[in-house]
Amino acid sequence: MHNRSVHISLLLAAKWTVNLLVNPFFWMYFSWTWLFWPWFVAIGLAICGVYCLRKHLRGEANVFEQLAIVSSAFTWLTLVPPAHFNGYLEGWPFVFFLVYHYFFFFNISVRKRLYGDYFPRQHDPKWDISPPNWYRLLFCAGVMVGHWLAALEGPELHLIPGGWNNLGIWVLIMLTLFMQYHSTLYLAKYSEKVVVPTAVVQFGPYRWVRHPIYASTMLLFVTYFAALRAPISSLFVIAVCLMYYGQKVKLEEALMLETFGERYTEYMDRVRYKFIPFVY
Known part of the structure; x- marks a missing residue:
């Protein structure tokens, strides 16, 4: 009985610790001014991310290696730039490191909710619409530059007011x-196996803009830049996103018109804005 009580106590303590460490509020209000940024960790993550990315491009990466790619990228977006210009980390960078993970893994949550597992479904490759690789690389570089500019433009982390x-x-x-x-x-509810549209989605956020997933990605970047008090860099990343997503939606809307014809034309007439309600 005693051993069972100890085992339960250890499990509860472990659960409490994990919940604390993944709670954004903990990282927001716990000061890390004493922790100087370990560059060797950031560089090691970058090397690991590049290695896993090469395996992913060959179709050989497992789930943990794919997670390493994402975590490495988010580290160099949200943690490394402010750490470089401040010499330490506290507050918003830790929060957004977790928020970026939540945001970009929602599609996996949708699969789990609809199908009971996390695995992607087979689909018609014609719906894998994307601009040329060089254009995608340029977009990734622009987003990275925008995050570094935001860390440079914003005030030091300890000067950002709280409360x-x-x-x-x-x-x-x-x-x-x-x-x-x-x-x-x-989108998933009106698609076959999540990614192949079977109808023109006109509900939820699709009532306001035609491409709310891309709009939410832009809003995520803008929110991070607003947290760092970097308005000029925010305009830069908006321009980068509009150029990339503008080209991407041209290809997507051409395929939607080819597939759904008049139904999608009527939707475009009714919802005129692509990304920003009442603006663009």
């Missing part, structure tokens, strides 16, 4: 996550 001053940032985070999840979910 109620950041309520708007939390509202934007919740709005971004809500928009991404529900956009993916609505």
Whole structure:
């Protein structure tokens, strides 16, 4: 009986520790000013990410290696730039490191909700629409440059006010996550095996903009830049996203018109804005 009680206590302690470490509020309000940024960890993650990316491009990466790719990229977007310009980390960079993971793994959550597992389904490759590789690489480089510019433009992390001053940032985070999840979910409900559309989706966020998933990605970047108080860099990343997603949606909408014809034309007439309601 005693051993069982000890075992249960250890499990509860482990669960409490894990929940604490993945809680964004903990990283927001626990000061890390004493921790100087370990460059060897960042460089090691980058090397690991590149290695796993090569395996992924050959179709050989397992789930953990794919996660390593994503975590490495998010580290160099949200943690390394502010750490480089501040010499330490605290506050928003830790929060957004977790938020980026939540955001970009929502499609996996949708698969689990609809099918009971996390595995992608077979689909017609004609729906794998994407601009040329050089254009995608240029977009990735632009996003990375934007994050480094934001860390350079923004004030030092300890000068960013806390408390109620950041309520708007939390509202934007919740709005971004809500928009991404529900956009993916609505699209999946009207698609065959998540990725092949079988109808013109006109519900949820699709009532306001034609491409809410891309719009939510732009909003995520803008929210991070707003948290770092970097408005000029925010305009830069918006321009980068508009150029890339603008080209991508041309290809997608051409295929939608070919597939659904007048139904999609009527939808385009009714929902005129691609990414930003009442603006663009």
